[in-house]
Amino acid sequence: MDLTGLGALGAGISIGFAALGTGIGMGYLVGSAVESMARQPEATGTITVNMFIGLAFIEALALYALVISFIVMGR
Amino acid sequence: MEIPHEQLHNITQWGILSINKAVIWMFVAAFVAFVVLYLSGKRAMVPGRSQGFMEMVLTLIREKMVLDTMGHEGLPFFPLIASLFFFVFFCNIVGIFPLGHYGFTATSNVNVTGTLAVMVFVIVIITGIRKKGALGYLKSFAPHGVPVWLLPLIFPVEVISLFAKHFALAVRLFANMFAGHMVILVFATLTATLLAQKSLLTALLPLPFAGVVVMLIFEIFVALIQAFIFAILTSLYIGDSLREHH
Numbered sequence: 001m002d003l004t005g006l007g008a009l010g011a012g013i014s015i016g017f018a019a020l021g022t023g024i025g026m027g028y029l030v031g032s033a034v035e036s037m038a039r040q041p042e043a044t045g046t047i048t049v050n051m052f053i054g055l056a057f058i059e060a061l062a063l064y065a066l067v068i069s070f071i072v073m074g075r
Numbered sequence: 076m077e078i079p080h081e082q083l084h085n086i087t088q089w090g091i092l093s094i095n096k097a098v099i100w101m102f103v104a105a106f107v108a109f110v111v112l113y114l115s116g117k118r119a120m121v122p123g124r125s126q127g128f129m130e131m132v133l134t135l136i137r138e139k140m141v142l143d144t145m146g147h148e149g150l151p152f153f154p155l156i157a158s159l160f161f162f163v164f165f166c167n168i169v170g171i172f173p174l175g176h177y178g179f180t181a182t183s184n185v186n187v188t189g190t191l192a193v194m195v196f197v198i199v200i201i202t203g204i205r206k207k208g209a210l211g212y213l214k215s216f217a218p219h220g221v222p223v224w225l226l227p228l229i230f231p232v233e234v235i236s237l238f239a240k241h242f243a244l245a246v247r248l249f250a251n252m253f254a255g256h257m258v259i260l261v262f263a264t265l266t267a268t269l270l271a272q273k274s275l276l277t278a279l280l281p282l283p284f285a286g287v288v289v290m291l292i293f294e295i296f297v298a299l300i301q302a303f304i305f306a307i308l309t310s311l312y313i314g315d316s317l318r319e320h321h
Contacts, residue, residue, distance in 0.1 A: 052300065053304070053308070063246045066254075
């Protein structure tokens with residue numbers, strides 16, 4: 001059985017699902033950050049910095065999948 | 076992965092050390108950072124436009140990154156954080172210029188970001204050991220208030236999370252710069268392909284070209300944000316090993 005190309009398929013599927021979950025998480029984070037900024041405009045600076053830190057942590061999850069898809073793609 | 080724009084083109088090689096495109100562009104980035112900081116660092120009593128801007132940036136780094144995450148204990152690390160910020164930022168920004176196959180973003184190579192992350196990792200561990208002692212630093216991996224029977228589970232998880240944090244630090248910067256350039260490359264290739272076509276499809280040319288323009292603007296923003304995130308996560312991790320654990 002010829003299995004070449006299944007690696008590319010797996011890579012695409014893994015990064016796709018990772019982006020799906022990460023997108024939902026980022027949506028929740030940015031949504032509530034904007035909401036709290038609208039309620040308390042004087043705290044905008046602190047909220048923005050913390051939001052970017054949180055975004056970086058959420059983003060890391062998608063990046064793990066990206067690394068795995070790089071590894072899988074070569075197979 | 077065989078991407079012509081990402082090949083390194085070794086110029087000279089001694090063992091595992093070599094001078095290649097990434098090294099040269101890192102030198103360029105360091106030089107540009109030096110020139111910018113030197114020109115705007117005249118220390119006039121009444122700051123001009125560039126000095127005022129640079130003072131604003133440095134104050135932002137000092138207040139928002141260093142003091143907010145590490146407190147006054149972290150002030151000795153301010154030069155490190157500021158250097159990391161400017162180096163990563165200029166590495167990202169000099170790579171944006173479209174210079175054919177001469178142009179290169181040093182941070183879109185995983186070896187460069189890996190080296191930066193290993194450096195941060197060593198600094199974090201040395202800081203923790205100097206602050207709490209070797210045994211105290213080991214103890215900080217087991218948070219207070221955790222039942223004893225859970226410790227064999229918590230301790231490996233905390234150690235793995237230490238390694239994963241710094242691994243993610245390297246991969247985040249690399250993946251962001253690499254993916255952004257790939258997207259620009261895809262749009263640019265589409266533009267070139269449509270330009271070479273002698274058919275009605277050439278009428279679609281403005282769409283991928285607008286994509287190139289929009290992505291380039293977005294990449295400038297990403298270069299700034301990623302440098303900011305690299306610097307602030309570094310100070311967060313150093314602050315973690317400075318602080319007494321919960």
